[in-house]
Amino acid sequence: MARRLVGTLLAAIAALGVTTAPAQAAVDYTGIVKLSNCSGSLVRLPNSTAADKALVLTNGHCFQLMKAGQVVVNRPDGREFTLLNSSGSPFPTKLKATKLLYATMTGTDAALYQLNTTYGQIQQQYGSRALELSASHPVAKTDIRVVSGYWKKIYSCQIDGFVHQLKEADWTWRDSLRYTSSCNTIGGTSGSPIIDNVSGKVVGVNNTGNESGERCTMNNPCEVDAAGNVTVRKGINYGQQTFDFVACFRPGTTLDLSLPGCKVAKP
Numbered sequence: 168m169a170r171r172l173v174g175t176l177l178a179a180i181a182a183l184g185v186t187t188a189p190a191q192a193a194v195d196y197t198g199i200v201k202l203s204n205c206s207g208s209l210v211r212l213p214n215s216t217a218a219d220k221a222l223v224l225t226n227g228h229c230f231q232l233m234k235a236g237q238v239v240v241n242r243p244d245g246r247e248f249t250l251l252n253s254s255g256s257p258f259p260t261k262l263k264a265t266k267l268l269y270a271t272m273t274g275t276d277a278a279l280y281q282l283n284t285t286y287g288q289i290q291q292q293y294g295s296r297a298l299e300l301s302a303s304h305p306v307a308k309t310d311i312r313v314v315s316g317y318w319k320k321i322y323s324c325q326i327d328g329f330v331h332q333l334k335e336a337d338w339t340w341r342d343s344l345r346y347t348s349s350c351n352t353i354g355g356t357s358g359s360p361i362i363d364n365v366s367g368k369v370v371g372v373n374n375t376g377n378e379s380g381e382r383c384t385m386n387n388p389c390e391v392d393a394a395g396n397v398t399v400r401k402g403i404n405y406g407q408q409t410f411d412f413v414a415c416f417r418p419g420t421t422l423d424l425s426l427p428g429c430k431v432a433k434p
Contacts, residue, residue: 194312194321194362196255198298200248200262201316205229207248208314208360209262209289210279210369211297212416217287219420221297223248223264223280224409225358226374227272235337238434239270240422246280250293255319258293268422269415272338273432275407276374278358281420298360301368302413305344310364313346313373313406317355323364324350333405335375335388344371344406345390352376352404361406369409376404 198209200223207225227233244267249257263283270278282289286297305326313322324347333343344361346352352359352373361371380401381387388405390398414428424433 193364194314194367195253196251196314196316196319196321197253197295199251199255199314199316199360201251201257201319202229202246202248202358204317204355205358206314206316206318206356206373207358208316208369209250209295209297210300210360211286212300212413212420213302214418215286215297215420216418217290218285219418220265221262221282221284221286221289222268222420223262223282224300224360224369224372225278225280226276226372227270227278228276228374229358230267230270230278233270233272235339236273236432237271238273238432239267240424240434242267244280248280249316250289250295251316251319252293252295258295260292262289269412269431271432274339274341275411275431276338276340277372277407277409277412277431279412279422298362299368300413301363301366301370301410304410305363305370305408309370311346311350311370312362312364313350313352313356313359314362315352315356315359315373318353320356322350322352322356324348327403330390330405331393332391333375333388334383334391336383336385340374340407342408344408345400346404346406348403350404351402371406371408373404373406377401
């Protein structure tokens with residue numbers, strides 16, 4: 168997971184070129200953002216309107232390496248994001264947050280920033296739309312794309328299955344998405360949206376992978392089933408589902424963790 172935080176060497180490599188999606192891909196870079204250390208996406212809820220303040224989704228560890236059990240809610244934050252157009256080229260002006268709406272590495276590894284602009288303003292200024300968060304649990308064998316704004320690269324694979332518990336160092340994530348091997352994500356892809364290639368909706372956020380075959384250590388998550396059996400899959404990568412967040416918002420992208428059905432970790 169920490170390997171997804173990118174250093175200067177990776178940044179230098181990124182500057183050498185841009186990798187674009189295959190021509191036949193249904194998913195492109197629309198709604199994708201680049202962070203200083205990670206990837207992310209401009210997202211909307213199923214009932215969001217043009218007048219709502221826009222949201223950016225990434226990983227909790229792209230905010231900071233958080234302690235197990237730590238949840239941050241409604242913290243002022245002026246972080247900036249580079250929005251990409253459909254072909255992966257950056258727009259000249261950046262999106263800016265007003266607050267970190269939510270961040271945790273407990274149960275999931277996700278962060279949501281609220282911007283100072285609305286979906287309608289972004290559409291008018293950039294001609295870009297936000298990606299919709301799916302309100303449904305995804306299914307195995309779904310064709311997905313993991314879209315990295317940092318690397319400007321699109322990974323294509325399927326959901327191989329779901330992990331009861333994914334453990335890495337001090338963190339435990341539940342019902343994680345396991346990819347088939349062709350999604351061999353690397354450092355800098357943290358926070359990339361996992362997009363259903365048919366619906367175009369976001370079903371998760373990319374966050375980690377087992378690098379060297381170690382068991383449950385940093386950068387080497389292990390799978391734990393309901394009976395407590397541990398499985399290590401070297402070279403396999405994972406993401407966290409995002410449908411749970413849909414039940415945690417009132418109209419106007421107003422976060423309310425007390426809503427019925429909101430199951431994400433609470434402070």
